Amino acid sequence: MLDGALEVINEAAFDRCDEAVTEGDNPIEVNSDVLRELLT
Helix, strand or coil, rough: CHHHHHHHHHHHHHHHHHCEEEEECCCCCCCCHHHHHHHH
C-alpha cells in the first residue's frame, strides 16, 4: 500500500518538477525541494 502511495506522489512530482519526491526503500529519502514545490 505504501509503495502505491509513493508511486502516485512521485508521478505527480514528475509531472510538475521532472524529479521524484522519494527514492529508495529502506530508508526512504525525501527530496525536500521537490516536496516544497508540490506543497505550494
